[in-house]
Amino acid sequence: MSSAVLIQWILAHLNYWVVLLFMAVESSFIPFPSEVIVPPAAWKSMSDPSMVLPLVVVFATLGADIGALVNYYLSRWLGRPLVYRFANSRFGHLCLIDEEAVRKAETYFVRHGATATLIGRFVPAVRQLISIPAGLSGMPIGRFLLYTTIGAAGWNTILAAIGWGIYRFTDLKTVDDVVTLATTYSHELGYCILAIVALAVFFVYLKSRRRKSGSSDEMD
Numbered sequence: 001m002s003s004a005v006l007i008q009w010i011l012a013h014l015n016y017w018v019v020l021l022f023m024a025v026e027s028s029f030i031p032f033p034s035e036v037i038v039p040p041a042a043w044k045s046m047s048d049p050s051m052v053l054p055l056v057v058v059f060a061t062l063g064a065d066i067g068a069l070v071n072y073y074l075s076r077w078l079g080r081p082l083v084y085r086f087a088n089s090r091f092g093h094l095c096l097i098d099e100e101a102v103r104k105a106e107t108y109f110v111r112h113g114a115t116a117t118l119i120g121r122f123v124p125a126v127r128q129l130i131s132i133p134a135g136l137s138g139m140p141i142g143r144f145l146l147y148t149t150i151g152a153a154g155w156n157t158i159l160a161a162i163g164w165g166i167y168r169f170t171d172l173k174t175v176d177d178v179v180t181l182a183t184t185y186s187h188e189l190g191y192c193i194l195a196i197v198a199l200a201v202f203f204v205y206l207k208s209r210r211r212k213s214g215s216s217d218e219m220d
Helices: 003-012 016-027 037-047 054-077 080-089 090-094 101-121 129-137 141-171 175-219
Strands: none
Touching: 003 175, 016 037, 016 054, 037 054, 037 141, 037 175, 054 129, 054 141, 101 129, 101 141, 129 141, 141 175
């Protein structure tokens, strides 16, 4: 089955379970764009009583958690040598994974620490693979699942908002058009949200530094 036929089948059979299944696939090592799933499902929920928008986000996030856990445990059990061997294998390349992609995700994880599993969900080319270095490092499963859920929920909310906005503010009335428009703008919105989060963290950091500096001055 070609990817075009598969996508057409998904768009024709959208429901919560299809959303959960293919978001699990998208979040694992198998490449599949989340823009094909969440925005059309959100768009459909605006006119189809069988689906509601909040549950689209819930099921998409549950699917993302499942796929992330697959990557996490496989990486933890296999270890770095086998993970990189897979990345350099023919099957790994068929999954659009190579050594450079895995190394990029691992570098991102090392640079940003455990929170990389959260903010990495907004970064293209890192989002699907950020669970691998988390598993390789032996990150505690509770913290991993918490950060993954928050990050995935944030990303899925952005995608759902795109689907909602397309329904409310455009004349696009087919799921194929929704996929095209959602793919065009999802990355830009993701980077905007990431920049806002980074600024908020920076201001909180500055405020805490000033508070500590004030306390030190009072003690002197």
